[in-house]
Amino acid sequence: MSADLAxxxxxxxxxxVFSTDHKVIGRQFLWLGLVFLAVAGALAMLIRWQLAHxxxxxxxxxxxxFPASGGVVSPAAYTALFTMHGTIMIFFALTPILIGGFGNxxxxxxxxxxxxxxxxxxxxxYWTMFAATAVLTASFFAPLGPPAAGWTSYPTLSTAxxxxxxxxxxxxxxxxxxxxxxxMGAVNYITTVIRLRAPGMTFFRLPLTVWGIWLAxxxxxxxxxxxxxxxxxxxxxxxxxxxxxxxGSAIKPGGDPVLYQHLFWIFGHPEVYIxxxxxxxxxxxxxxxxxxxxxxxxxxxxxxLIAIVVLSGVVYGHHMFVSGMSPLLGEGFMILTMIISVPSxxxxxGWLGTLWRGAIRFTxxxxxxxxxxxxxxxxGFTGLFLADVLSDVYLHDTFFVVGHFHxxxxxxVLLGAFAAIYFWFPKxxxxxxNEPLGKLHFALTLTTVxxxxxxxxVLGYAxxxxxxxxxxxxxxxxxxxxxxxVVSTAAFVMGAGQILFVVNFFFxxxxxxxxxxxxxxxxxxxxxxxxxxxxxxxxVIPRVFAGPHELGNPVMKEAxxxxxxxxxxxxxx
Amino acid sequence: MxxxxxxALAAGGDAGEGEAAATLSxxxxxxxxxxxxxxxxxxxxxxxxxxxxxxWPIAGERPVPPLWGYRxxxxxxxxxxxxxxxxxxxxxxxxxxxxxxxTIDRGGRHHVSGSLLVAGLxxxxxxxxxxxxxxxxxxxxxxPGAGLGASVVYALSAFHGVHALAALLAxxxxxxxxxxxxxxxxxxxxxxxxxxxxxxxxWVVVFLAVFVA
Numbered sequence: 105m106s107a108d109l110a111x112x113x114x115x116x117x118x119x120x121v122f123s124t125d126h127k128v129i130g131r132q133f134l135w136l137g138l139v140f141l142a143v144a145g146a147l148a149m150l151i152r153w154q155l156a157h158x159x160x161x162x163x164x165x166x167x168x169x170f171p172a173s174g175g176v177v178s179p180a181a182y183t184a185l186f187t188m189h190g191t192i193m194i195f196f197a198l199t200p201i202l203i204g205g206f207g208n209x210x211x212x213x214x215x216x217x218x219x220x221x222x223x224x225x226x227x228x229x230y231w232t233m234f235a236a237t238a239v240l241t242a243s244f245f246a247p248l249g250p251p252a253a254g255w256t257s258y259p260t261l262s263t264a265x266x267x268x269x270x271x272x273x274x275x276x277x278x279x280x281x282x283x284x285x286x287x288m289g290a291v292n293y294i295t296t297v298i299r300l301r302a303p304g305m306t307f308f309r310l311p312l313t314v315w316g317i318w319l320a321x322x323x324x325x326x327x328x329x330x331x332x333x334x335x336x337x338x339x340x341x342x343x344x345x346x347x348x349x350x351x352g353s354a355i356k357p358g359g360d361p362v363l364y365q366h367l368f369w370i371f372g373h374p375e376v377y378i379x380x381x382x383x384x385x386x387x388x389x390x391x392x393x394x395x396x397x398x399x400x401x402x403x404x405x406x407x408x409l410i411a412i413v414v415l416s417g418v419v420y421g422h423h424m425f426v427s428g429m430s431p432l433l434g435e436g437f438m439i440l441t442m443i444i445s446v447p448s449x450x451x452x453x454g455w456l457g458t459l460w461r462g463a464i465r466f467t468x469x470x471x472x473x474x475x476x477x478x479x480x481x482x483x484g485f486t487g488l489f490l491a492d493v494l495s496d497v498y499l500h501d502t503f504f505v506v507g508h509f510h511x512x513x514x515x516x517v518l519l520g521a522f523a524a525i526y527f528w529f530p531k532x533x534x535x536x537x538n539e540p541l542g543k544l545h546f547a548l549t550l551t552t553v554x555x556x557x558x559x560x561x562v563l564g565y566a567x568x569x570x571x572x573x574x575x576x577x578x579x580x581x582x583x584x585x586x587x588x589x590v591v592s593t594a595a596f597v598m599g600a601g602q603i604l605f606v607v608n609f610f611f612x613x614x615x616x617x618x619x620x621x622x623x624x625x626x627x628x629x630x631x632x633x634x635x636x637x638x639x640x641x642x643x644v645i646p647r648v649f650a651g652p653h654e655l656g657n658p659v660m661k662e663a664x665x666x667x668x669x670x671x672x673x674x675x676x677x
Numbered sequence: 678m679x680x681x682x683x684x685a686l687a688a689g690g691d692a693g694e695g696e697a698a699a700t701l702s703x704x705x706x707x708x709x710x711x712x713x714x715x716x717x718x719x720x721x722x723x724x725x726x727x728x729x730x731x732x733w734p735i736a737g738e739r740p741v742p743p744l745w746g747y748r749x750x751x752x753x754x755x756x757x758x759x760x761x762x763x764x765x766x767x768x769x770x771x772x773x774x775x776x777x778x779x780t781i782d783r784g785g786r787h788h789v790s791g792s793l794l795v796a797g798l799x800x801x802x803x804x805x806x807x808x809x810x811x812x813x814x815x816x817x818x819x820x821p822g823a824g825l826g827a828s829v830v831y832a833l834s835a836f837h838g839v840h841a842l843a844a845l846l847a848x849x850x851x852x853x854x855x856x857x858x859x860x861x862x863x864x865x866x867x868x869x870x871x872x873x874x875x876x877x878x879x880w881v882v883v884f885l886a887v888f889v890a
Contacts, residue, residue, distance in 0.1 A: 221700050287711045295704040299696075325711045333718030340832045345822030348722065348832070357735040359825055363725055367718055 130209030190255030216302025316385020383520025395462025483511025504564025758799030
């Protein structure tokens with residue numbers, strides 16, 4: 105014990121900045137993700153202002169941000185806004201919070217390990233991500249303006265012709281660095297779970313959170329490199345003048361812009377699951393914890409998650425139905441995509457079965473987990489329309505797509521991130537968040553999420569295309585402007601509602617009540633150590649005897665006076 | 678709480694040297710899979726470009742000379758380097774191992790030193806040949822933008838070259854330790870060797886797919 109403590113670095117830089125401790129790195133990822141969540145959220149507010157009030161200067165900050173246009177969001181600025189909003193939200197906010205933040209913090213604690221398998225690589229992963237954020241942030245101030253080719257950065261928009269200047273090249277570099285960081289993290293997570301589980305922690309005793317993060321890491325390791333390949337070729341096209349994505353002509357042969365779409369979506373569809381798998385895992389655990397019941401169909405849920413991971417790698421073509429794909433191929437991708445809904449429904453049945461006749465405790469993390477299930481349910485069903493070739497041809501590139509993916513891979517993931525923050529904040533920072541404020545934050549967020557993105561589905565179905573800087577310029581879209589204003593108002597309330605979270609977060613960080621070791625009365629291993637945990641995590645590596653959701657057991661109630669069994673204790677008698 | 682008494686905080690857990698070596702092997706396998714996926718995607722892109730082209734080289738483009746001398750020499754030194762790394766990582770026989778079986782000390786040094794040096798020289802020669810091939814192509818007015826064929830040659834060779842350089846840099850600590858007569862970690866040497874084999878394997882595929890096919 106004393107030898108362990110002696111190894112905790114004493115100096116500030118090694119302890120708090122260049123630390124190899126997974127808990128410190130987890131907190132660093134969380135801070136980074138939250139900062140960029142705020143940035144991307146602010147960009148979303150500007151987007152919604154423009155869609156509700158096109159041509160009217162943005163109040164208060166418009167003159168500072170867009171001085172050349174008198175505070176009005178110009179079409180060029182609008183294009184840059186949605187590009188950076190999407191890029192930051194997906195790669196620099198949601199991924200760092202859930203996988204970087206909670207993956208790092210929770211994974212070793214939940215499997216009974218002292219740290220990640222490769223602590224130095226872990227630190228390098230964080231600082232590579234930091235470098236990526238620095239490059240992307242710098243691209244805001246590039247001479248010809250920020251990147252503006254969309255978060256997908258399709259050629260021809262992203263080639264040297266479509267996007268002159270250095271900004272788009274910086275975007276490519278930032279994405280490559282971001283991917284390198286993700287792969288380093290994946291190497292660590294996969295290896296840590298395989299090699300460093302505590303004695304008795306079999307794969308089917310792992311918390312669902314660990315399953316979610318581990319499976320997402322496998323997707324990260326296999327598919328982020330495909331995006332990297334696309335980024336490398338785009339970089340070569342832009343910097344060295346190669347011609348992979350530069351379309352040829354009758355007089356000059358060339359490459360194929362659609363080639364990039366293949367590379368992007370081979371990665372891009374698994375990316376949806378990279379984002380949502382950790383959130384699903386967290387929801388699975390939290391629903392069981394706060395329903396005070398074992399997770400219904402735990403093993404079936406795990407197999408469903410594995411099936412989704414496998415299928416996610418073979419369905420990417422449904423993003424490209426309108427790219428001139430062979431109808432036969434399109435039909436194949438459509439069927440494969442539809443098949444994914446089967447294991448997805450299995451997950452849903454598991455969640456509902458867990459809640460059924462449970463002694464539900466409506467804590468803030470539980471509410472956010474329930475919100476995730478609700479929002480993902482709505483978003484998931486709308487995905488069926490986009491998986492079908494016939495309806496996708498009509499709905500493609502409309503706000504229906506925007507509403508769908510915001511519900512499934514943005515709002516659901518965000519609600520999962522909030523569930524995780526409210527649940528593990530006591531373990532991370534040693535203090536409790538304010539519950540009433542948290543519940544108010546939940547109510548505002550869930551309501552506005554459903555209104556904002558639900559009505560975007562309606563806008564899309566009514567024919568409003570995405571990425572239009574001024575929909576009111578088109579006569580057939582003018583009748584939709586009132587609906588656009590409702591969507592924007594809901595979005596503004598959502599944005600303002602996050603102030604509650606910020607206040608709660610910082611107030612509790614300094615003045616919140618001290619957290620006990622196990623405030624939620626659950627049995628996974630991280631709650632067996634102090635809040636926050638010591639540098640070495642466990643004085644003694646625990647031996648595991650039970651699954652993660654041994655709750656509501658009358659034997660425990662009778663013998664120990666509580667309704668849950670800690671994973672590292674044997675059942676009495 | 679019952680449990681297993683853990684030794685002091687080690688790299689990532691409570692593993693001994695043997696356990697740490699196994700952990701490194703798993704991590705290396707995942708990392709190599711990720712790197713292999715990058716090259717697989719690049720080769721897929723090349724495959725799509727090639728299949729879509731009505732003829733190869735594409736009509737209207739200036740053909741890229743294969744520069745057989747450079748390519749064959751590069752392939753030969755890549756294979757030789759990988760062979761040398763295999764010998765180095767396999768290490769001395771049991772009698773010449775370090776006392777704990779996980780390091781290679783002076784007793785087995787002579788066996789490994791030569792192999793490490795050969796591998797390092799082969800790696801440097803490979804990179805030199807690749808640079809020379811680029812210079813030759815540029816000398817013939819064939820740059821990366823000369824056409825799709827040139828794009829493939831430059832992008833795949835250069836990106837692979839970056840990984841060959843990384844392999845050489847990964848070998849540097851072992852060469853340094855060897856020069857200073859310090860013990861060599863067998864597990865680390867094996868990890869570096871596995872990276873070398875991947876880089877060599879990828880080059881062989883690039884050679885066959887881009888230059889021979």
